[in-house]
Amino acid sequence: MxxxxxxxxxxxxxxxxxxxxxxxxxxxxxxxxxxxxxxxxxxKDKIRDMQDPLFKRQMEWVWDGHDFYKSLFKENGIEPGDLTTLDDLEKIPLTYKKDYMADPDAFKLKPSEPTILDWIFEVTYTTGSTTGVPTPFWSTIxxxxxxxxxxxxxxxxxxxxxxxxxxxxxxxxxxxxxxxxxxxxxxxxxxxxxxxxxxxxxxxxxxxxxxxxxxxxxxxxxxxxxxxxxxxxxxxxxxxxxxxxxxxxxxxxxxxxxxxxxxxxxxxxxxxxxxxxxxxxxxxxxxxxxxxxxxxxxxxxxxxxxxxxxxxxxxxxxxxxxxxxxxxxxxxxxxxxxxxxxxxxxxxxxxxxxxxxxxxxxxxxxxxxxxxxxxxxxxxxxxxxxxxxxxKGTLINPEIMRDGLANTPGVQEYQIIFTKKDLEDPYSLDDLIVKIAPEDGFDTKKMETEIQTKLMTAVEMRAKIEFVSMEEIFDPTVALKAYRVLDLRPKLD
Ligand SMILES: [Zn+2]
Missing domain, CATH: 3.40.50.12780 (ANL, N-terminal domain)
Structure with missing residues (x-):
């Protein structure tokens, strides 16, 4: 309580x-x-009366120096002055994580007349991106x-x-x-x-x-x-x-x-x-x-x-x-x-x-x-x-992991499993297991090191790597296609 x-x-x-x-x-x-x-x-009205001018000023800043939105506005026929209150917000298409991750620098304001308050104070990162590199988020003073x-x-x-x-x-x-x-x-x-x-x-x-x-x-x-x-x-x-x-x-x-x-x-x-x-x-x-x-x-x-x-x-x-x-x-x-x-x-x-x-x-x-x-x-x-x-409390993009694994020499088939330390206990810690079916003759120790490095870069996590037979991941007699990403965690509600 x-x-x-x-x-x-x-x-x-x-x-x-x-x-x-x-x-x-x-x-x-x-x-x-x-x-x-x-x-x-x-x-509520007084809050909106504060927000509208702030939004208008933010739009002026965007027109002055925001690469991504300036080009998005142009593509959508939005002119300076079209966005003055939050009621105009719906004219702007949604921005997705993939847009931001593809070119984080294009989302950083580059004002034409910066002051000392525009100096970068710190950068924090979101995890996962299309390029496999954590995405920077810049904050000025x-x-x-x-x-x-x-x-x-x-x-x-x-x-x-x-x-x-x-x-x-x-x-x-x-x-x-x-x-x-x-x-x-x-x-x-x-x-x-x-x-x-x-x-x-x-x-x-x-x-x-x-x-x-x-x-x-x-x-x-x-x-x-x-x-x-x-x-x-x-x-x-x-x-x-x-x-x-x-x-x-x-x-x-x-x-x-x-x-x-x-x-x-x-x-x-x-x-x-x-x-x-x-x-x-x-x-x-x-x-x-x-x-x-x-x-x-x-x-x-x-x-x-x-x-x-x-x-x-x-x-x-x-x-x-x-x-x-x-x-x-x-x-x-x-x-x-x-x-x-x-x-x-x-x-x-x-x-x-x-x-x-x-x-x-x-x-x-x-x-x-x-x-x-x-x-x-x-x-x-x-x-x-x-x-x-x-x-583990972090948003990750399984697509990057798939990409990294598929491009590792010697990986014949793979399976990424999101699970729990204890599946009987829905609140126990998340676990990441990657099963690999290696091609014959490849050095599995070397593959393991390479895969861990890739996963660290892509999602900043270590996985339990298990080398298994092809049949264990993908048995064509029981399944039509390989399930490469499995989420075994019980649904919380
Ligand atoms: Zn409350």
Whole structure:
């Protein structure tokens, strides 16, 4: 059960349920929250009155220096001045991941008169691309300040206890992803937050800086971590290990499970394990985040919907898969994001790769406006589209893996299997298995090394490689064609 922690003058906390009234009490109890003119509490009309001029200005920036959209607009007969309010958005065709991945530089704004705020502050990467190279997403100094405001408002929205000890359980990946780095920034923008870092991740033999899950467990216990951020299934695996070891996790109050769906049964499972380790009814939250928004949409309470924390930065819409037209509130379709105030990578009507639903109604739990997702399937917000697959919390494109395997010398046939560490346990970690039927006479050790290297580049993951007979993958007596990609994971709902 989620509660708000209202800080008392003696530093203790009063715990209250999430209601619009208590949300206001919570905001009033923290100076920085009270002083923030947060558009999520504005009327829907006032929010739109802010967004339209931002969109108009963004379109001027696009006409000034965005290679991809300038040419897309020309192809579609769109003239400067045709796009002035968000009602004009539907004139713009949808942008798909494959467009962006094919030429990420064409999505980077190149203003004719840049200022110091246009200098690149950082680059993070989405995984998978048509070329097999992670796709860069550039943020300028201007953008970064917007992201910091987003994080501040997200922490406020998620109801983090002020002065919390925060545990960053995202892995430090081989290339920078938003997970670890945005969770790091929580320490900058959370009120009084103290951050700790698990620093797990794939080791680098030359610089053995990465740390173990045991280290993370020790840190949570001895550092008395209160708020966690990480990939849902990784945190659950950590919880299972810690529970077996009889750890004391009594400090844990709030878990932000990100990167993948965290349905009801998985939340209950995590909460029960935490309770068994002494935690008092912790809030298991499932925020919806992705690289192209550089942060996450948090829940104000369990299953409230994931709120857009920054209507001044992003406009979200759900569109029909076939027609590209916006669908009504509550109807399912493709999630799309439009940037309203960005100077680095700029995306318009960008299809994130998930199917879900949204509402623009005021949230009955916290009283916020600005749009939020609603439960689309069972107890989850979004399901995957066919183009990309979510594995270990990361969207990957199986097509790149297929391409890499098919082009490896000695591979006669192959099969890519998405599965679970334990198929009986739908919330256990994802696993990637690649079965290879080698041609006679090829050095399988060498092939394995080559395939691992290709997979690392393509999807930043290691696979279990198994060399098998041709019949095991493809038996023409029972199947008409080879199934090269299998997803054995149970469907969550
Ligand atoms: Zn709410």
């Amino acid at each position: 989620s509660v708000l922690y209202i800080r008392q003058s003696d530093g203790s906390f009063e715990k209250v349920p999430v209601t619009p009234e208590n949300t206001q009490r919570y905001i009033q109890s923290v100076d920085l929250y009270r002083e923030d003119d947060d558009p999520m509490f504005w009327s 201007h953008d970064e300040h917007g992201i910091w405001q987003l994080l501040f408002r997200g922490i406020k929205l998620g109801g983090f206890p002020p002065y919390a000890r925060v545990m960053n359980l995202f892995p430090v990946g081989p290339v920078p992803h938003i997970g670890f780095f945005r969770a790091r920034d929580i320490g900058m923008w959370g009120v009084g937050c103290l951050n700790m870092y698990g620093c797990t991740g794939m080791p680098n033999a030359e610089f053995p800086v990465h740390r173990s899950m045991d280290y993370a467990i020790d840190l949570i216990e001895s550092g008395k971590a209160e708020v966690w951020l990480g990939i849902a299934s990784f945190m659950r695996r950590l919880l299972m290990k810690a529970e077996q070891e009889g750890r004391d996790f009594s400090s844990v109050k709030h878990v932000q499970a990100l990167g993948e769906a965290c349905p009801q049964a998985m939340r209950d499972d995590m909460r029960n394990r935490l309770k068994n380790m002494g935690a008092e009814d912790p809030f298991i939250s499932n925020s919806y985040g992705f690289t192209e928004m550089q942060g996450a949409m948090p829940e104000c309470t369990e299953f409230s919907g994931c709120h857009n924390p920054s209507p001044n930065l992003y406009f979200f819409e759900v569109v029909d898969e076939e027609t590209g037209k916006r669908v009504a509130d509550g109807e399912r379709g493709l999630f799309c994001i439009t940037h309203l105030n960005r100077r680095g990578t700029v995306l318009l009507r960008y299809v994130i790769g998930d199917i879900g639903a949204m509402t623009n109604e005021t949230c009955p739990h916290c009283g916020r406006n600005g749009g939020r997702t609603v439960i689309a399937v069972g107890s989850t917000y979004a399901t995957r589209t066919a183009e990309l697959v979510k594995l």
